[in-house]
Amino acid sequence: MELWPLIKNILILDSEGKRIAVKYYSDDWPTNAAKEAFEKSVFTKTQKTNARTEAEITMFDDYIVVYKFVQDLHFFVTGGENENEIILAAVLQGFFDAVGLLLRGTVDKKEALENLDIILLCIDEIVDGGIILETDANVIAGKVASHSMDAGAPLSEQTITQALATAREHLTRSLLK
Amino acid sequence: MAQPLVKKDDDRDEEVEYSPFFGIEKGAVLQEARVFNDPQLDPQRCSQVITKLLYLLNQGEVFTKVEATEVFFSVTKLFQSKDLGLRRMVYVMIKELSPSADEVIMVTSSLMKDMTSKTDMYRANAIRVLCRITDGTLLTQIERYLKQAIVDKNPVVSSAALVSGIHLLQTNPEIVKRWSNEVQEAVQSRAALVQFHALALLHQIRQNDRLAVNKLVSSLTRGSVRSPLAQCLLIRYTSQVIRESANNTQTGDRPFYDFLEGCLRHKAEMVIFEAARAITELNGVTSRELTPAITVLQLFLSSSKPVLRFAAVRTLNKVAMTHPTAVTNCNIDMESLISDQNRSIATLAITTLLKTGNESSVDRLMKQITNFMSDIADEFKIVVVEAIRSLCLKFPLKHRSLMNFLSNILREEGGFEYKKAIVDSIVILIRDIPEAKETGLLHLCEFIEDCEFTYLSTQILHFLGIEGPKTSDPSKYIRYIYNRVHLENATVRAGAVSTLAKFGAMVDGLKPRIFVLLRRCLFDTDDEVRDRATLYLNTLGGDGAVVETGADVKEFLFGSLDIPLVNLENSLKNYEPSEKPFDINFVPKEVKTQPLAEKKAPGKKPTGLGAPPPGPPSTVDAYEKLLSSIPEFANFGKLFKSSAPVELTEAETEYAVNVVKHIFDSHVVFQYNCTNTIPEQLLENVTVLVDASEAEEFAEVASKPLRSLPYDSPGQTFVAFEKPEGVPAVGKFSNMLRFIVKEVDPSTGEAEDDGVEDEYQLEDLEVVAADYILKVGVSNFRNAWESMGADFERVDEYGLGPRDSLAEAVNAVIDLLGMQPCEGTEVVSPNSRSHTCLLSGVYIGNVKVLVRLQFGLDGPKDVAMKLAVRSEDETVSDAIHEIVASG
Numbered sequence A: 001m002e003l004w005p006l007i008k009n010i011l012i013l014d015s016e017g018k019r020i021a022v023k024y025y026s027d028d029w030p031t032n033a034a035k036e037a038f039e040k041s042v043f044t045k046t047q048k049t050n051a052r053t054e055a056e057i058t059m060f061d062d063y064i065v066v067y068k069f070v071q072d073l074h075f076f077v078t079g080g081e082n083e084n085e086i087i088l089a090a091v092l093q094g095f096f097d098a099v100g101l102l103l104r105g106t107v108d109k110k111e112a113l114e115n116l117d118i119i120l121l122c123i124d125e126i127v128d129g130g131i132i133l134e135t136d137a138n139v140i141a142g143k144v145a146s147h148s149m150d151a152g153a154p155l156s157e158q159t160i161t162q163a164l165a166t167a168r169e170h171l172t173r174s175l176l177k
Numbered sequence B: 001m002a003q004p005l006v007k008k009d010d011d012r013d014e015e016v017e018y019s020p021f022f023g024i025e026k027g028a029v030l031q032e033a034r035v036f037n038d039p040q041l042d043p044q045r046c047s048q049v050i051t052k053l054l055y056l057l058n059q060g061e062v063f064t065k066v067e068a069t070e071v072f073f074s075v076t077k078l079f080q081s082k083d084l085g086l087r088r089m090v091y092v093m094i095k096e097l098s099p100s101a102d103e104v105i106m107v108t109s110s111l112m113k114d115m116t117s118k119t120d121m122y123r124a125n126a127i128r129v130l131c132r133i134t135d136g137t138l139l140t141q142i143e144r145y146l147k148q149a150i151v152d153k154n155p156v157v158s159s160a161a162l163v164s165g166i167h168l169l170q171t172n173p174e175i176v177k178r179w180s181n182e183v184q185e186a187v188q189s190r191a192a193l194v195q196f197h198a199l200a201l202l203h204q205i206r207q208n209d210r211l212a213v214n215k216l217v218s219s220l221t222r223g224s225v226r227s228p229l230a231q232c233l234l235i236r237y238t239s240q241v242i243r244e245s246a247n248n249t250q251t252g253d254r255p256f257y258d259f260l261e262g263c264l265r266h267k268a269e270m271v272i273f274e275a276a277r278a279i280t281e282l283n284g285v286t287s288r289e290l291t292p293a294i295t296v297l298q299l300f301l302s303s304s305k306p307v308l309r310f311a312a313v314r315t316l317n318k319v320a321m322t323h324p325t326a327v328t329n330c331n332i333d334m335e336s337l338i339s340d341q342n343r344s345i346a347t348l349a350i351t352t353l354l355k356t357g358n359e360s361s362v363d364r365l366m367k368q369i370t371n372f373m374s375d376i377a378d379e380f381k382i383v384v385v386e387a388i389r390s391l392c393l394k395f396p397l398k399h400r401s402l403m404n405f406l407s408n409i410l411r412e413e414g415g416f417e418y419k420k421a422i423v424d425s426i427v428i429l430i431r432d433i434p435e436a437k438e439t440g441l442l443h444l445c446e447f448i449e450d451c452e453f454t455y456l457s458t459q460i461l462h463f464l465g466i467e468g469p470k471t472s473d474p475s476k477y478i479r480y481i482y483n484r485v486h487l488e489n490a491t492v493r494a495g496a497v498s499t500l501a502k503f504g505a506m507v508d509g510l511k512p513r514i515f516v517l518l519r520r521c522l523f524d525t526d527d528e529v530r531d532r533a534t535l536y537l538n539t540l541g542g543d544g545a546v547v548e549t550g551a552d553v554k555e556f557l558f559g560s561l562d563i564p565l566v567n568l569e570n571s572l573k574n575y576e577p578s579e580k581p582f583d584i585n586f587v588p589k590e591v592k593t594q595p596l597a598e599k600k601a602p603g604k605k606p607t608g609l610g611a612p613p614p615g616p617p618s619t620v621d622a623y624e625k626l627l628s629s630i631p632e633f634a635n636f637g638k639l640f641k642s643s644a645p646v647e648l649t650e651a652e653t654e655y656a657v658n659v660v661k662h663i664f665d666s667h668v669v670f671q672y673n674c675t676n677t678i679p680e681q682l683l684e685n686v687t688v689l690v691d692a693s694e695a696e697e698f699a700e701v702a703s704k705p706l707r708s709l710p711y712d713s714p715g716q717t718f719v720a721f722e723k724p725e726g727v728p729a730v731g732k733f734s735n736m737l738r739f740i741v742k743e744v745d746p747s748t749g750e751a752e753d754d755g756v757e758d759e760y761q762l763e764d765l766e767v768v769a770a771d772y773i774l775k776v777g778v779s780n781f782r783n784a785w786e787s788m789g790a791d792f793e794r795v796d797e798y799g800l801g802p803r804d805s806l807a808e809a810v811n812a813v814i815d816l817l818g819m820q821p822c823e824g825t826e827v828v829s830p831n832s833r834s835h836t837c838l839l840s841g842v843y844i845g846n847v848k849v850l851v852r853l854q855f856g857l858d859g860p861k862d863v864a865m866k867l868a869v870r871s872e873d874e875t876v877s878d879a880i881h882e883i884v885a886s887g
Helices: A032-046 A085-102 A109-114 A116-126 A137-148 A155-176 B006-014 B026-037 B043-058 B065-080 B084-097 B101-115 B120-133 B136-150 B155-171 B173-187 B192-206 B210-220 B228-244 B257-263 B269-280 B287-301 B306-322 B324-337 B343-356 B359-373 B378-394 B396-411 B416-432 B434-449 B454-470 B475-487 B490-506 B508-521 B527-539 B551-558 B565-574 B596-600 B619-628 B631-636 B781-788 B806-817 B874-886
Strands: A007-014 A019-024 A056-060 A063-070 A073-080 B655-663 B667-676 B681-694 B699-704 B706-709 B715-722 B731-743 B756-761 B765-767 B773-775 B794-802 B834-843 B847-858 B862-871
Touching: A007 A032, A007 A085, A007 A116, A019 A032, A019 A109, A019 A116, A019 B043, A032 A056, A032 A063, A032 A073, A056 B306, A056 B343, A063 A085, A073 A085, A085 A116, A085 A137, A085 B269, A085 B306, A109 A116, A116 A137, A116 B043, A116 B084, B026 B043, B026 B065, B043 B065, B043 B084, B065 B084, B065 B101, B084 B120, B101 B120, B101 B136, B120 B136, B120 B155, B136 B155, B136 B173, B155 B173, B155 B192, B173 B192, B192 B210, B192 B228, B210 B228, B228 B257, B228 B269, B257 B269, B269 B287, B269 B306, B287 B306, B287 B324, B306 B324, B306 B343, B324 B343, B343 B359, B343 B378, B359 B378, B359 B396, B378 B396, B378 B416, B396 B416, B396 B434, B416 B434, B416 B454, B434 B454, B434 B475, B454 B475, B454 B490, B475 B490, B475 B508, B490 B508, B490 B527, B508 B527, B619 B631, B619 B655, B619 B667, B631 B667, B631 B699, B631 B715, B655 B731, B655 B765, B667 B681, B667 B706, B667 B731, B681 B699, B681 B715, B706 B715, B781 B834, B781 B847, B781 B862, B794 B806, B794 B874, B806 B834, B806 B847, B806 B862, B806 B874, B834 B874, B847 B874, B862 B874
Parallel strands: none
Antiparallel strands: A007 A019, A007 A073, A056 A063, A063 A073, B655 B667, B667 B715, B681 B706, B681 B731, B699 B715, B731 B756, B731 B765, B773 B834, B794 B862, B834 B847, B847 B862
C-alpha cells in the first residue's frame, strides 16, 4: 500500500470526451498519446452511467476512478488500485464543489473554458505532485478567489475583502443547496 | 435516468460550438506573449495570454526548446507586476515549463523575495514553485526559510513547505532530515491539513528507523490527531508497525488492535473504512478481530453512495478469499447488490457470493448470473469466470453444471481476453477434476471448430496432445484435430500436425492411421507444416512398421528445453559459421534477473495454459542453481548458506549495489547485484575489485565480470575466495566497483562506441561469524535441549553494558549469532526486568547448536547475560562463546 494517498490524475472532459483541463501526477502515462488513450477509455467506460446526483466509481487497468458529471462536463479523479476509495471521492467532491462555487453555480463547458484560469488554479490548489493539498471546497475556492483582489489594496483591507469574499461564497453555496 | 439537460442541448444547437479558444494557434499565441515585455504591463491581458499558453500545453501541444526558453524569459518579466492574480498564473506557468537549471537561476531571486513576502499567498506558492524546480545546490540557500515556513502560523504556507519537503526527500534526503524538529512541531498543529502533511513527512523521514516509527505511532494513537486524512495515515503506519512487529497472536492481544477498532467508530467515513480495511488485512487475523470490521462494512453495503458500496464490497470480496465464513452474514445485502446500477459493484457482489456460497446455493446463483452476464462488459465477465473456476475447484461435485455454464459462454460473443479466461478455466478444471476431463476436452474440441483466435487454437491443440492420448478413447479427438489441418491457417495447421504426432507416439494402436494423415500433410503449402510432418514420420518410424516409440525419441520430440530462450537466442546470434558446430551445451543456463518493469504486477501469477509448473524454488535453491551454472564455481561443493543482501551503497545513488555472501565449505562467493540508475549510461565490463588485506585467511581465486549493465536492468558480478576448510574465518573487505562507462543517447537508446574507464567506491563488507550459522528452528526446544545432553555444554556470563532496552539487547545478540529464535522467545514483554531467549541453528560442518540466553537488567540500564550452549561438538560450543565474547 502507498504510505500516503496518491492522486494519479485529475481530469475534466466534455460530453464528447475532449479535454477541458487535465493534470497528471504520475509517470504511468509518459506521452500525450498514452494520456489521450487513458482519457478515451475512461470516458467510454463511464459515459453511460448516471453520475449526476452522487459520485460514481469504477475500476479498470489497476486504477480506481471516481467521477461526477454536471451539464456537459465530466469530472474524474484517479488513484491506484489500493487507494482508499473514500479519500479519492473526497478529493473529487472538493474539486467539484470548488468549481461550482467559483463559477457561481453555472457549471458547463462554455463557462469552464471562459474561466479556464480559475479551473487551472483550482487544480493547482487541490493536489501538489500527487499529494492532496486540500479537500474542503470552501477553502479551495477561497484560495483561488482571493486572487481577484486588487493588488494595490493595503494588507489589512485585503483581509477584510477576503473575508467578505468567503462570506459571499458561503451564501452562494447555501443558496445553491 | 432522465437526463436533466435537454434544454441545454437545444441551446447548443442554435449557437455553433462556442469556445474562447476556437481556432487557437501556437504561433499566434507565442507572438501575443510579447506583451510580457511591454514596459507598461497590462495584468488582465497578460493573464489571458498565460491562460492561452496553458491551454495549449494542456491540450498536449509541445513547445520546442527554443520556444519554451523564450516564453520562460518573458514570463519572468511579469514578476514586476504587483497583480496577485497574474502572479498566481506566473507560478503555474513556471511549474508547467519545468525550466532547466540555468534558467532556474533567472527566477530564483524573484521567488526568494516572494518567499519572504508578507502576503501569505505569495509565500506558499513561491515555496511550492521553487522546490519544484530547484536542484540540491540551491536548497541549502533557502533551507532556513523553508524551516521557518514549516512552522508558519498560516496553515497554507506551512502545508506548502511540508508537501515540498515530501517531494524533496526523494532527491535530497540529508537536507530534509535536518528539519525533523520543525516537522515535529507541525504535527501538533491545529490546522487539519498541516497535521496530515507533517505526519506524512515525519514518517517518511523516520521510515528506516523502526524504533522511531514505533514511538511515533504509539504516541499519536493516544489521540491528538484531528484531521481525518492524518488519521488515515496513522492507521496505515499502525498496520505497518503491527506487520513488522513479531507475530505473537497466540500469546494474547495484538498491539494497537484497540486503536484500529476504536477508529471504526470515528465520525469520518474515510477513517472508518481505512480502519476496517486495515483490520481485514492483518496477518493471521482472527474471526473475533474481523467481526467489528465486517459489521461496519456491511452498513456501507446499503449506503446511498456508490463509492461506499464499492469500497465495502471490494474489501469484503478480498476477505472472502481467506475467511469466507466471516462474510456470509452479508450475503443478503450482497444479493441485492447484483442488480446495482453500477456494474463494478454488481460484479464484485457476484464474485463474493460465489466465494462464500455453499454447495446447495450454486445452482440458484448460476441462474442469476446467466441473466447478468449478457449485460456486462468483457472485463467483468473475466472476473466472473475466474470466480466460477475457483467455485468449481471448491465443489468438484458441481462440475457438471459449472462446466456447462463455461461451455455455453464460450460459444457466445466475446473478445480474446475473455475467451482465453474461459479456456484457461476449463483447462484447469480438466487438470484438477478427473471426472471433468472427457467432457471438458470435448468442449474444447468443439470450440476450436469455430475459433477465430490462432493463439487459443494452437494452445488447445497442444493441450489436447498432452491429455487426449491418456483418455479412454483417444481416437474420438483425431477428427477434430485433423479438421484443423484442412481448414486453418499455417500456424494452426503446424500445431495440429504436432498434436497428431503426439497421439501417434503415445498410442500405438492409432499409429497406422496417424501415419496416413501425416503423409497427407507432406503436400501442405506451408514449409513449417511439411517439415514437421516429415520429421515426425521419420522419427516415429513412418515406414509402416508399428513399433513402440523409444523414450529418447519422445524426449527429443516432445521434451522441454531447459535453457532460457533469451540465452539461446543470444548464443545463436553470436555464433559465427565455422568448422566447429554450434553446441547447445555451451549456452549459459543462468536466468537474467527480470527488469524492474515486470515487477509491476506482483502476485499475478500466470494460470492456465501458459502456467509454469507450480512451486517456485526457494531463494536458497535459486542461488544454488545460479552458482552451479557458473563453471568457475561448480566445484565448490554444496552451498552452505546465502546471506540476505547487504546494501553497499546509499539509497538513491548513481549505482545501487548490494551483495549476497554465499558460504561454501572452503570457499566464499560474493554475489554483487548491481543496478544502474542513470538512463544516459551503459556500463560494460563491470567488476568489483576486492581488497582483502583485512581478511588474512581469504585468498581470491576467481571473479566473473558482468559484460554489460544497461539502465534499470539489474545484473550480477561475482568474486570468489578460498578459505581454510570448515573454519569460520572472518574478515573485512573493501570494495571498488570498476567499469567502462558509455554514454547513451536517451532518444534513441543507442550507446556510443567509445567508453571511459571509471571507478566507484562501495562500502566495506564483512564476513562475520553469523554467516556460518544457519537459522534452523526446532519445534520443541526443551526436548531438543534434553536430548542433546550436557556433554559439550559451555556456560558463561557476560556484561553487555548500558543498552536502550532489554529488547534491544536481545535483538543485538540474536543478530550477532544469526540463529533462529524458538517458541517466540525473541519478543520481550515491555517493562520486564529479565528475559530468556532460546535459539537454534546449524553450524558450518552440519553441527546442530542450541543456545539458551538469560538476560537480566543490572542497575538502571546495564544488561547482563548468561549464555549456555549445547552442541554435538565441543569446539563448536566454544566457537559460539567466542563469537559473543568478541562481538
